[in-house]
Amino acid sequence: MGKKYILFFVLLSFKVAFAQQETIFLGLVIDAKTQNPLENIVVSIQNSAITQLTNKSGKFELHSVIKGEQLLLLHSQGYRDLLLKVQSNFGQQVNLGILQLEDRFSDETPAALISLLESDLSDDNSSSEMTSGLLQSSKDAFMQASAFNWGQARFRVRGLDSENGTMMLNGMVMNKIYDGRPQWSNWGGLNNVLRNQEFSVGAAASNYTFGGILGTQQISTRASMYRKGTQLTFSGSNTTYNLRAIGTYISGMNGSGWAFAISAGKRWAGEGYFEGTSFDAESFFISVEKKLNKRQSLNFTGFYTPSIRAKNSANTNEVIQLTNEKYNSYWGFQNDEKRNARIKKVEEPLLMLNHYFKLNEKINLNSSVMYQFGKVGNSTIDYQSANSPDPTYYRKLPSYYSSLYAKDKGEFSGEFTPDYQNAEKSKLLFLEKPQIDWDAMYKANQSPILNSNGVITGYEAAQSHYVLYEDRTDDNTLAANSNLNIQLSENSAFDGGITFRNLKSHQFQYLTDLLGGQYFEDIDAFYSGNEAQSDLQNPNRQVKEGDIYGYNYNFLATTIDAFTQFKFSYNKVDFYLGQSYSVSNYQRDGLYQNGIYPITSFGKSQKVTFENFGFKGGFTYKISGKQWLFFNGMHLTRAPSLRNTFSNSRLNNSVVNGIENENISSAEGNYVFHSPKLKMRFTGYYTLIKNTTKTSFFYAEGIFDRGASYNSTDAFVSQTLTNLDKKNIGLELSFEYQISLTLKTTLSAAYGNYTYNSNPNVSITNDANVANGDTQATFDFGESYLKNYKQSGMPQQAYSLGLEYRDPKYWWLASNINYMTESYIDVSPIARTARFYKNSISGLVFPEATEEHALTLLKQEKFDPIVLLNISGGKSWRFSRKYIGLFASINNVLDLTYKTGGFEQARNANFRALNQDVSSGTPSFGPKYFYGYGRTYFVNLTISL
Incomplete structure (x- = not known):
């Protein structure tokens, strides 16, 4: 008995000693509107592994082993995060009293991720x-x-x-x-x-x-972390989809240790904002958690979100002037219904099992296994021995007669003789039939049936000249990871993890519709003999719907990523240091023996291995309770993507010559001020990305000299850029001021300068050379003088001024005026090489290619500034424990037309050809542009039970 008492007092003394080395925070969390206690609210010390959940009564007891001033975070789905400054003094209990969380349902704007998606x-x-x-x-x-915005x-x-x-x-x-x-x-x-x-x-x-x-x-997606209840959502829009419905049920953790989260939805549109862009998507989600004991839980997550989206085309100024900004060349009428030839289908279910293990109050170990499979298909029209079905094909437009017609009279002679008569005829024909002619394609795929008198009595299926196919990617990804978080001491913490991923990606061409025909020949009509064969082991195949043809190969990849991170927190200063290591193995496995590359197309390529390291660090200086300064820096190397590692993966196993790891450096400095009325952040940043690689494909005219084996200056080529550097420098401002209890104003600004910081090397691969007996397929075009050109595809400067009113009776109204500028077109790298200025036949520089003329012709196009006025508002109602929320927004209220991006066409592959085309005033191969939405709306109704 004495030993028992001794053991009891020893354990008690340990408990007392340990209690003196920690602070206990107590509190009660309730809903700000209903005043009901909230269960399963996550209470944590910011930037640490110390967490706790509120119980059924909304109470929590959090034990902290970190001393000094800390940030206490309360987080839960459906509620605004609450961040509190607390003082941790060992041996004390701190009662935080009643903490009220405001729900986020009155802001029924979609999450940032989904909005952009x-x-x-x-x-x-x-x-x-x-x-x-x-x-x-x-x-x-x-x-x-x-x-x-x-x-x-x-x-x-x-x-x-x-x-x-x-x-x-x-x-x-x-x-x-x-x-x-x-x-x-x-x-x-x-x-x-x-x-x-x-x-x-x-x-x-x-x-x-x-x-x-x-x-x-x-x-x-941990099931126990969701807010218990049932929610129904109904939405209407005129952007990607027209209607949306979502139903969600959350069980909460029951007495047997089970929690469920289930959601299903549907989105659809007969036609979106742009012509011919239908949309159809479903979504199914389930998360199930089983609490094994006080320290361990298993959670299964599975979701399936199949979608079918019709695309819209980029168009030249000529096409837009003939039609409008909503014009889409990808569709046409079939049986009085719009049918789009460019459809993107995505079906990639995901299954994930997570193990959450809280070893003790200081250590968390979370591990997971994931399997994702499915397919992504992008459809388009293939054709043989027939004219292009594209209604905007350059020979069908007026510019062909008013500009390029002269080119056919001489090899880039510079002569220009517009044919206005045929140009006008072409214009009338285009306006009469501006869309894809599905009926004509079906007719071309059939042959007439003649009676004994030679009279046509009908049609029967014959060899297809036009078919619809998909560029398919069928991925199988298996991944596993483990993440460890340790609170080492009152001032230090450790994070670490390792992730393994294995990918088998089947890439192939899949015939989906013979368009009334009987079969399609699996050959490349641009070549003859063995070179025309997609697969020498199965020559002259006649493929039908559901067959693979054209190209067929697997990508095999394995990656391992590991990281460690140490964080330190003190009264005035916090800082951290992080390290990473990764290794990536890539390989191509050709399933077809291509006729052009019989030796290098079939079987497995060499394994390409990339090994990489990364380092980062940062520190925060707490000027006062309202002001912080924090700085972050990172330097890492990164493996090029699998996509950019192989130069022409559809045809052979060749790896990009000279490919290297990308080299990335980034630094940022921030000043933050937070008070009850004013929140402000000012940030400056610098980023340098080196050694990137980019591959693209296009048809180029006048790019080669006439060799003995290939008597043409034109070719369909692949272009690979290596050693491309990018530099991004900029400033960010975030300003939010609470003018009164109901009125708030915001100001946001982004000032950036994003440029290319090197002259990358350009390699051009011409498969036709190999097909015609030449031993050389890849040509070094030297440097492309891209340094100091602007990066494309986004505004580099953006400003937003907003005003928001929130009434105590739970309705609100907000408006924002936005100004965006410094957006540039994507330039053609080949047009910035020294070779571009030379006649491909004589090798001499074109006499008209003066420096002054080149600066004008190759000046990067800058898009007009964009001004967008957006208005949004909402109202919420509470009935007992039920909630109804209504949200509505109108974007681009003034219905302004603006370009969101574009690219220069690379078809004119020498100076004279481009100069002649541009000088006509109506270029056939002018830049193509994407346009943004005009006036759009979004309405959302949420019912929570």
Whole structure:
């Protein structure tokens, strides 16, 4: 018995000693409107592993082993985050009293991620969706403006693509290995279950990963973290979709330790904002958590979001002047219904199992396994021995007769003889049939049936000259990771993790519709003999619907990423240091033996391995309780994307010559001021990205000399840029002032200068050379003089002034005026090479290619400034425990027309050809442009039960 008492007193003394080395925070969390207690609210010490959940009574007891001034964060889906400054003194209990959380349902604007997803029209997922929030909790005025006001003009935070940010789901990286970017449509329609988000700013520390220079966006789908209840959402819009309906049920954690979250939705449009752009998408989501014991939980997440979206075309000024800014050349009438030839289909279900393990009050270990599979298809028309079905094909437009017609009379002679008569005829024919002629294609794929008298009695299917096919990507990704968070002492913490990902990506051409024909020949009609064969092991195939043809190969990739991070927190200073290591292995496995490259197309390529390191750090100086200074810096190397590693993956195993790891450096400095009435952030940043690679394909005229084996100066080529550097410098301002209890004003500004910082090397590959017996396929075109040209695709300066009124009776109204400028066209690199100025036959510089003339002809086009007025408002009602919220917005109230981007066509591949085309006044191969939405609306009704 004495031993028991001794043991009891020893344990008691340990408990007392330990209690003296911690601070206990107590509190009660309630709903600000209903005054009801809130369960499962996450209470945590900011930038640490110390967390606790409120119980059924809304109470929490948080034990902190960190001494000094700290930030206490209260977070839950559907509520505004509450961030409190608290003083931690060991051995004390601090009662924080009643803490009221305001719901976010009155702001029924979509989450930033989903907002950009549904308005993003780019096919390469290049827009910058990564938004971040101050102190990893709430989004400041600048980030709100970036997502909701500037996003419609394709504004990118700090001018960076989404490959420079890290997108995470339950701690698992979701950026694709293929191009480094998230597939945004994987999350389409899941708004209600993706609101549990955490953000890091730029290179700031993240608890989950090393991250990228744009920041980290982490979404949690843990079932117990959702707000209990049922929610129905109904929306209407005239942008990508017309109607949307979502239903969500959250069970909360029951007495048996189970929690469920289920959501399903539908979005559709017969026609979106642009002509012929239909949309059809479903979304299904489930999250199930089983609490194993007080320290461990298992959570399963699965979702499936199939979508079908019709695309819209980029158009030249000539086409826009003949039609309008909404014109879309990708569709035509079939049986009195609009049918679009360019359809993007995405079906990529995801399954994930997470294990949450709280070893003790200081250590958390979270691990996950993910499997994602499915397909992405982009359809278009293929044709053989027939004319182009594109209604805007250059030979069908007036400019062909008023400009390029003269070119056919002589090899870039400079002569110019407009044929206005045929130009007018061409204009009338185009206006008569401005869309795809589906009936004509079906007719071309059939042959007439003649009776004994030679009279046509009908038609029967014959060899197809036109078919519809998809460029398909069928991915299978298996990934596993583990993340460890340790509170080392009262002033220090450790984060670390490792992630393994394995990808098998099947890339192929898939025939979907013979368009009334019987079969299609699997050959390349531009070549003859063996060179025309897609697969020498199966020559002269006649393919039908559901067959693979053209190209067929697998990408195989394995990546391992690891990081460690140490964080230190003191009364006046916080700082952190992070490190990362990664290794990437890429390989191509050709499934067809291509006739042009019989040796290098079939079987596995060499394995390409990239090894990379990264370092980052930052510190915060707390001037006072209202003011902070913080600085972050990062330097890392990054493997090129799988997409840019192989120069012509559809035909062979060739790796880009001279490809290297990308080299990235970034630094930022911030001043922050927070008071009850004024919130302000001022940021300056610098980013340098070196050694990037980019591959593109196009048909070029006048690019080669006439060799013995290939008697033409024209060719369909692939262009690879290497050693391309980008420099981004800028300033950000976020200003929010509470004028009165009901009136608030915001001011946001982004001032950037985003340029190319090198003259990249240009390599041109001409497959026709090999097909015609030449041993050389790739040609070095030397440097492209791109240094100091502006990066394209986004406004480099943006300003927003907003005013918001919130009435105590739960209705609100807000307006924003936005000004965006310094947006530039994407220039053609080949037109900035020394070779561009030379006659491809004689090798001599064109006499008209003077320096003065070149500066005028090759000046980068700057788009007109954009002014957008946006208005939004909402009203909410409470009936007992039920809630109804109404939100409505009108964007671009003044219905202004503006360009969001564009690119120079590279078809005119020498100075004389381009000069002649431009000098005509109606160039056939002028730049193509994308246009933004005019006046649009969004209405959302939410019912919470």
